[in-house]
Amino acid sequence: xxxxxxxxxxxxxxxxxxxxxxxxxxxxxxxxxxxxxxxxxxxxxxxxxxxxxxxxxxxxxxxxxxxxxxxxxxxxxxxxxxxxxxxxxxxxxxxxxxxxxxxxxxxxxxxxxxxxxxxxxxxxxxxxxxxxxxxxxxxxxxxxxxxxxxxxxxxxxxxxxxxxxxxxxxxxxxxxxxxxxxxxxxxxxxxxxxxxxxxxxxxxxxxxxxxxxxxxxxxxxxxxxxxxxxxxxxxxxxxxxxxxxxxxxxxxxxxxxxxxxxxxxxxxxxxxxxxxxxxxxxxxxxxxxxxxxxxxxxxxxxxxxxxxxxxxxxxxxxxxxxxxxxxxxxxxxxxxxxxxxxxxxxxxxxxxxxxxxxxx
Amino acid sequence: xxxxxxxxxxxxxxxxxxxxxxxxxxxxxxxxxxxxxxxxxxxxxxxxxxxxxxxxxxxxxxxxxxxxxxxxxxxxxxxxxxxxxxxxxxxxxxxxxxxxxxxxxxxxxxxxxxxxxxxxxxxxxxxxxxxxxxxxxxxxxxxxxxxxxxxxxxxxxxxxxxxxxxxxxxxxxxxxxxxxxxxxxxxxxxxxxxxxxxxxxxxxxxxxxxxxxxxxxxxxxxxxxxxxxxxxxxxxxxxxxxxxxxxxxxxxxxxxxxxxxxxxxxxxxxxxxxxxxxxxxxxxxxxxxxxxxxxxxxxxxxxxxxxxxxxxxxxxxxxxxxxxx
Numbered sequence: 001x002x003x004x005x006x007x008x009x010x011x012x013x014x015x016x017x018x019x020x021x022x023x024x025x026x027x028x029x030x031x032x033x034x035x036x037x038x039x040x041x042x043x044x045x046x047x048x049x050x051x052x053x054x055x056x057x058x059x060x061x062x063x064x065x066x067x068x069x070x071x072x073x074x075x076x077x078x079x080x081x082x083x084x085x086x087x088x089x090x091x092x093x094x095x096x097x098x099x100x101x102x103x104x105x106x107x108x109x110x111x112x113x114x115x116x117x118x119x120x121x122x123x124x125x126x127x128x129x130x131x132x133x134x135x136x137x138x139x140x141x142x143x144x145x146x147x148x149x150x151x152x153x154x155x156x157x158x159x160x161x162x163x164x165x166x167x168x169x170x171x172x173x174x175x176x177x178x179x180x181x182x183x184x185x186x187x188x189x190x191x192x193x194x195x196x197x198x199x200x201x202x203x204x205x206x207x208x209x210x211x212x213x214x215x216x217x218x219x220x221x222x223x224x225x226x227x228x229x230x231x232x233x234x235x236x237x238x239x240x241x242x243x244x245x246x247x248x249x250x251x252x253x254x255x256x257x258x259x260x261x262x263x264x265x266x267x268x269x270x271x272x273x274x275x276x277x278x279x280x281x282x283x284x285x286x287x288x289x290x291x292x293x294x295x296x297x298x299x300x301x302x303x304x305x306x307x308x309x310x311x312x313x314x315x316x317x318x319x320x321x322x323x324x325x326x327x328x329x330x331x332x333x334x335x336x337x338x339x340x341x342x343x344x345x346x347x348x349x350x351x352x353x354x355x356x357x358x359x360x
Numbered sequence: 361x362x363x364x365x366x367x368x369x370x371x372x373x374x375x376x377x378x379x380x381x382x383x384x385x386x387x388x389x390x391x392x393x394x395x396x397x398x399x400x401x402x403x404x405x406x407x408x409x410x411x412x413x414x415x416x417x418x419x420x421x422x423x424x425x426x427x428x429x430x431x432x433x434x435x436x437x438x439x440x441x442x443x444x445x446x447x448x449x450x451x452x453x454x455x456x457x458x459x460x461x462x463x464x465x466x467x468x469x470x471x472x473x474x475x476x477x478x479x480x481x482x483x484x485x486x487x488x489x490x491x492x493x494x495x496x497x498x499x500x501x502x503x504x505x506x507x508x509x510x511x512x513x514x515x516x517x518x519x520x521x522x523x524x525x526x527x528x529x530x531x532x533x534x535x536x537x538x539x540x541x542x543x544x545x546x547x548x549x550x551x552x553x554x555x556x557x558x559x560x561x562x563x564x565x566x567x568x569x570x571x572x573x574x575x576x577x578x579x580x581x582x583x584x585x586x587x588x589x590x591x592x593x594x595x596x597x598x599x600x601x602x603x604x605x606x607x608x609x610x611x612x613x614x615x616x617x618x619x620x621x622x623x624x625x626x627x628x629x630x631x632x633x634x635x636x637x638x639x640x641x642x643x644x645x646x647x648x649x650x651x652x653x654x655x656x657x658x659x660x661x662x663x664x665x666x667x668x669x670x671x672x673x674x675x676x677x678x679x680x681x682x683x684x685x
Contacts, residue, residue, distance in 0.1 A: 208616030217390030334506040341501035
């Protein structure tokens, strides 16, 4: 009796369920927070909203990482737990996917923590005439740019834009896709016809051109970029969910739910949507990579997040005149971009194989 | 079959119309003024009004929309506000330049992507296949502007083998014009084709491997057919509809890629024109360029649909939707 209750308590320790790696990132995160606690407190007490927001995000990040680290313990139903364990077992056999997961988590942790680990202020120009275009050194691991700004700090901060924008956009797009796909597939008939024509139409449109037109003519604040990326990116997921729902709704358990008097909304929310989780997670992960790329294109063309906020795409652009003389200006942000996208794609591929999803 | 084609064409036409309308209202309802850059304290407000009236910008929006539609139907795209020449003439110059880039890139994408994808599928799970998968993944994840910078630094700046930008060199003898143009195209076309070729290779490998699990493949094996023949004659044919869809859907990616590539390489095509027009609020040019882009994309999808009929005899009999989607 006491043995089992002890085990239950143990399961809520990060790393107990996922294995060592699962807890590592959480403890690393907390350790950095502890070591840099004075900086964190400074940020939290700062009069600038930006700084306080950064501190808040760090704390929310800790909670999210904790939830992720003990996720299996939070699943109450036994079949869910078993399914997750099976996915995990298959995922682990794919070494590349594990590498992708590590890189992705590392990028996420670094970007969340960037305000307290960046050695310099990313926008500070300390004596630009003296410090401009310094080669990578111990003082500036990635060198400095035209204005003498520390590139390492800027790459760290840039990850915040790239990752937050793309993750947020994909989350919103997934919800839109789930909603459209589920109802289109469930109701069928003319609802389905109309919804799918809309999806076809939007899919046929060159997305970057649409984004360019919209962003150039309206303000390009961060949230506008996110909203536009979400509004132009939900169609693939909607198709996916629709296909899943179409095949699921003929299955016995859905018929049983109907027979036992469950309402339509309940059937869609409780029985159909949870069963589309696998394909949607895979598709969303693969899309994060695509959106990081798309955001970088927008920034590169000067239509993304505006300076002095650093973004990887615009940083690569800033190095265009000094490709040979100061190669580090565009090389490092570009490398960060490639690593992040490769990590997302490896992770997505691995998840697809582990969850046995055909197409995403 | 004819009904299917007819329906698709009608869909396409409706889509073009919606695109045109949406673009018109997006750019007109947004803040900003195409004449903004000409404003200065010394300018006579009355003169500005005259110009505005000449351009028809003073009329109510619905009237302007109706006029625009009317002239589009007649094939008249209006006059560029900044270049002061007919938009049709500008497009006539820029579209072929963009088609040169995207057309060759599309061809390269299909040849390289299908070839490498099939090779990978044939040697599946070999070390060649595994390393190729990683290479495809990295190339597919590479932002094209970053690849462009890498290639430019190495081949144009360091080794000086190829020009870094532009479409032609001045003072080239007429006999060498063609070779000169080709030299200028190598880098942009490579950058444009690499990403989409890698994506297609990944996709082709995946869908061919999916086919290999099917029962008809087992039958073919039992007949004693060689692996290459099975892949070429059986698996490829059945995977073709999906692959055509992917190739059709890559047209918007190539066009979007052309926007970035043309800006980097100073290639005076439609992509560069579009970006400049967007920034200067040149309404007629933005509208016409978006229109042409939409037509190209929709044409790409239409061709993909039609190609189903060509590869899949079952489709010619039925009047239903294509199976793959």
